[in-house]
Amino acid sequence: MEKDFFFDDGQTFIINADIFTTKKIAAKSIDLIVTSPPYNVDIQYNSHNDQLTYDDYRDFSRRWMKRCFTWLKDDGRFCLNIPLDKNKGGQQSVGADLTTIAKKTCFSYHSTIVWNEGNISRRTAWGSWASASAPYVIAPVELIIVLYKKTWKKTSGSGESDISRKEFVEWTNGLWTFNGERKKKTGHPAPFPVELPLRCMKLFSFVGDVVLDPFMGSGSTLVAASQCNRKCIGIEIDRGYCERAVARIKKEGIQKEGT
Numbered sequence: 001m002e003k004d005f006f007f008d009d010g011q012t013f014i015i016n017a018d019i020f021t022t023k024k025i026a027a028k029s030i031d032l033i034v035t036s037p038p039y040n041v042d043i044q045y046n047s048h049n050d051q052l053t054y055d056d057y058r059d060f061s062r063r064w065m066k067r068c069f070t071w072l073k074d075d076g077r078f079c080l081n082i083p084l085d086k087n088k089g090g091q092q093s094v095g096a097d098l099t100t101i102a103k104k105t106c107f108s109y110h111s112t113i114v115w116n117e118g119n120i121s122r123r124t125a126w127g128s129w130a131s132a133s134a135p136y137v138i139a140p141v142e143l144i145i146v147l148y149k150k151t152w153k154k155t156s157g158s159g160e161s162d163i164s165r166k167e168f169v170e171w172t173n174g175l176w177t178f179n180g181e182r183k184k185k186t187g188h189p190a191p192f193p194v195e196l197p198l199r200c201m202k203l204f205s206f207v208g209d210v211v212l213d214p215f216m217g218s219g220s221t222l223v224a225a226s227q228c229n230r231k232c233i234g235i236e237i238d239r240g241y242c243e244r245a246v247a248r249i250k251k252e253g254i255q256k257e258g259t
């Protein structure tokens, strides 16, 4: 049996467990999932092997997406932050492949946001330098695939939006440009910036909604949720990253009275 939540302040909840076995989340209880799963690019995580064969990686993705599908409400949404492609360890069309897996898991496709990470270089090799014999091409962008469970029109929740007109105009343009996050600041090897989940929440969920990040890492999604008054649950297999997330929520989140 799992113990109580690793962290619980009535608004933010951390589950220190494996996404494949946790029983803490009820079916049809989540309004929005925002997550960045492991990319399988040999990141040195404490408790996860990020160097599976591509077939095993696709199977891993299929299995965790199935769990997320169950947890979402019928009008729930899913913002999936993944790479466009990769060339480390062999070229793969990761964005296209994971979108296909999501659709096969019964998610409906809505749109794709391209995130231009100003300060991140994805280049690992040139292939053949200044020669057409075997050059490598890699785009300094990631994707946020926007999917939903059954109906795109959202009927559950408070109905209260907190997005400004300026933000709405800017963010519905599917090319987002802001910097990636520094590993040093978060104490995690592959964080995304708080700006990413914050935009997804304000664009795709109502104030007071329940947001889930099943690959919480250092808790960037939880920090964003506390800044815009959403409830948020994070699942993370590694205890050290859970501790890091608690410290970040206390430092960067907005504390509610009495917590």
Ligand SMILES: C[S@@+](CC[C@H](N)C(=O)[O-])C[C@H]1O[C@@H](n2cnc3c(N)ncnc32)[C@H](O)[C@@H]1O
Binding pocket: 017, 018, 019, 020, 035, 036, 037, 038, 039, 045, 046, 047, 048, 186, 188, 190, 191, 192, 193, 214, 215, 216, 217, 218, 219, 220, 221, 235, 236, 237, 238, 241
């Ligand atoms: C790309 S990182 C997420 C980073 C996060 N967005 C942040 O800003 O810090 C993926 C996370 O998934 C966690 N993870 C990998 N396999 C897991 C599993 N089976 N269950 C729960 N967490 C897992 C890893 O430990 C890692 O922290």
